[in-house]
Amino acid sequence: MNTHAPMVTTRSGASIATRRLSKSFNGTTVLHPTDLEIPAGQILVLLGPSGCGKTTLLRLIAGLEQPDGPDMIRFDGEDVSGVPIEKRNVGMVFQSYALFPNMTVAENVGYGLKVRKVERAQREAETRRLLALVGLEEYADRRISAVSGGQRQRTALARALAIKPRVLLLDEPLAALDAVLRERLRVEIGLLLREFGITAVYVTHDQAEAMAIGDRIAVMEKGRIAQIDVPKEIYHRPANDFVADFVGTMNRIAGRVENGLLNIHGGETMARLNVGGPDRATTLCFRPEAARLASANGAISARVAATTFFGATQRLVAEVSSECRLQLDLPSNVSVTPGQILAFEIDPAAIIEFQTEA
Numbered sequence: 001m002n003t004h005a006p007m008v009t010t011r012s013g014a015s016i017a018t019r020r021l022s023k024s025f026n027g028t029t030v031l032h033p034t035d036l037e038i039p040a041g042q043i044l045v046l047l048g049p050s051g052c053g054k055t056t057l058l059r060l061i062a063g064l065e066q067p068d069g070p071d072m073i074r075f076d077g078e079d080v081s082g083v084p085i086e087k088r089n090v091g092m093v094f095q096s097y098a099l100f101p102n103m104t105v106a107e108n109v110g111y112g113l114k115v116r117k118v119e120r121a122q123r124e125a126e127t128r129r130l131l132a133l134v135g136l137e138e139y140a141d142r143r144i145s146a147v148s149g150g151q152r153q154r155t156a157l158a159r160a161l162a163i164k165p166r167v168l169l170l171d172e173p174l175a176a177l178d179a180v181l182r183e184r185l186r187v188e189i190g191l192l193l194r195e196f197g198i199t200a201v202y203v204t205h206d207q208a209e210a211m212a213i214g215d216r217i218a219v220m221e222k223g224r225i226a227q228i229d230v231p232k233e234i235y236h237r238p239a240n241d242f243v244a245d246f247v248g249t250m251n252r253i254a255g256r257v258e259n260g261l262l263n264i265h266g267g268e269t270m271a272r273l274n275v276g277g278p279d280r281a282t283t284l285c286f287r288p289e290a291a292r293l294a295s296a297n298g299a300i301s302a303r304v305a306a307t308t309f310f311g312a313t314q315r316l317v318a319e320v321s322s323e324c325r326l327q328l329d330l331p332s333n334v335s336v337t338p339g340q341i342l343a344f345e346i347d348p349a350a351i352i353e354f355q356t357e358a
């Protein structure tokens with residue numbers, strides 16, 4: 001994609017606010033009252049497992065669903081709850097491209113402008129600029145049926161942006177693409193949306209995609225936002241167990257802290273983790289990358305059950321005891337073999353603690 005293409009001048013997007021926005025289907029609440037503030041130009045990712053209400057929230061913002069109550073969605077402070085979708089000026093990009101297969105790439109991009117009766121010369125100039133921006137100039141005259149999945153998705157994005165929407169809504173736009181293309185496009189789409197300065201809400205159940213694209217991420221669970229924050233905070237400071245498990249890999253060590261020490265039993269050995277604080281029942285969590293090799297003294301020892309090579313790093317499954325299996329990332333140039341006993345420690349700053357109910 002040509003990131004040096006001339007800037008397409010669009011006014012930046014509108015801010016979005018919802019107040020106690022909720023939705024039920026046949027008496028079942030699928031979105032509990034939700035307050036959201038998305039500043040103009042920000043990309044918010046809705047992340048969560050299947051059925052948690054991501055698409056419903058997106059469709060409510062679009063105007064494709066009616067909320068349970070009145071006056072709950074505002075664009076730039078203006079109440080749009082009663083405004084039909086075609087008047088809300090939202091652009092939409094879906095997993096299925098919803099492009100016209102018999103039209104060319106350029107005709108698809110210019111379609112919304114034609115419907116809006118933008119005169120031909122201006123329409124063509126706009127279309128050319130958008131095609132340059134998404135790196136599809138050479139494909140302008142190809143039929144949609146003759147371009148790849150990634151090129152179709154870029155066409156869909158250019159088409160959605162052509163109408164200069166106030167808000168862009170994307171629902172799993174990369175889900176149908178293969179892994180390599182998905183990884184490349186998620187970086188490109190993030191850059192493009194920022195270049196446009198558009199306000200975007202992006203639905204995905206892929207946490208790596210969410211991290212790459214979102215200015216902020218709202219992690220959803222059962223019709224509620226469990227946590228909304230910048231990707232780093234979501235990853236390093238998950239608000240609860242659900243978020244910790246859904247985003248990345250999280251290790252857990254459960255036990256009681258006494259005199260500031262958590263005892264970890266492992267066969268005949270017992271390691272003590274110095275965590276401080278009052279006596280309590282607790283679960284300590286840490287990411288695989290928070291582990292590092294240590295000299296045996298004062299470290300936790302574990303038997304290596306398996307190793308997986310990842311290139312720069314390797315992931316070990318390490319058994320501290322029969323009940324405590326951990327995943328640890330170490331540099332891949334450290335020689336480790338299954339069966340070996342390994343001593344490791346955990347970066348104290350990377351330990352997250354969730355209080356266990358007494």
Ligand SMILES: Nc1ncnc2c1ncn2[C@@H]1O[C@H](COP(=O)(O)OP(=O)(O)OP(=O)(O)O)[C@@H](O)[C@H]1O
Pocket residue numbers: 025026030048049050051052053054055056057205
């Ligand atoms: N029109 C509808 N009628 C009845 N139930 C619905 C309707 N639309 C959605 N639901 C239900 O609402 C819940 C939330 O659906 P939604 O599509 O918002 O989830 P999602 O998080 O986007 O899931 P996925 O990732 O699988 O698309 C689901 O249990 C779904 O079955």
